[in-house]
Amino acid sequence: MGWGEDAEASQWYIVEATDVEVALNTAGDASYATAYLPCSVSNVQGATAYIGKKQGENTLRATAIEGGIPANTGVILKGAANEAKAVLTLGEATSDVQNNALNGTLVEKDYTNELVFGVKNNIVGFYSMTTGKKIGANKAYLTGAAAQAMKLVFDGDVTGIENVLGEAADTNAPIYDLTGRRVMKAVKGGLYIQNGKKFIAQ
Known part of the structure; x- marks a missing residue:
């Protein structure tokens, strides 16, 4: 159908958005997602929002923020196991997000050398693609x-990944990859097992 001077008038209704739903994916005993929005969020239901602060070259400390999510702020969303979604209510945010290491994109972008949130060998963290x-x-x-992986530690949680290479434990003990094969040399950023503990080589 074409438009002409005899066509009936059309009406458009613009409805203001009040919230955004973000799908969560379950891994182990929790559900996760990341988010980066152009507008601020005053409240999060179904999950807790975290910013990430780097601790050394291989660790990202996830710290909860309770005053909402400022616009253009990268966050990790963590909910209970099998939680399907988080509902983000748009509104004013007052959280302090200083020193947040998380960046983000508003549009789909080509991967270059970023680390993205994911799960490998049942361990949540940030990994190369x-x-x-x-x-x-x-x-x-x-x-x-600098590394190809960043272990993720949430405030109040105990991580199963330990940097045993830096401990006084037996650093000469055999090293194995996550399939159980012995390796002679750990590659920086890789996940390995030594003395019964998982670690990221530095």
Whole structure:
């Protein structure tokens, strides 16, 4: 049908958005997602929002923020196991997000050398992607990381990954990869097992 001077008038209704739903993915005993929005969020239901602060080259400390999410702020969303979604209510945010290491993108972008949130060997963290992949719109990621993986430690949680190479434990003990094969030399940023503990080589 074409438009002409005899066509009936059309009416458009613009409805203001009040919230945004973000799908969560379950891994272990919790559900996760990342988010990066152009507008501020006053409240989060179904999950807790965290910013990330780097601790050394291989660790990202996830710190909860309770005063909402400022616009253009990368966050990690963590909910209970099998929680399907988080509902983000748009509104004013007052959280202090200084020193947040998480960046983000509002549109889909080509992957270069960022670390993106994911799960490998049942461990949640930030990992490198395969060249040619894309980072989805409104997702958070890390840039400027020296390692190929960053272990993620939430405030109040005990991580199963220990940097045993820096401990006084037997650092000459055999090292194995996560499939159980012994390796002669750990590659920086890789995940390994030594003395019964998982660690990221530094």
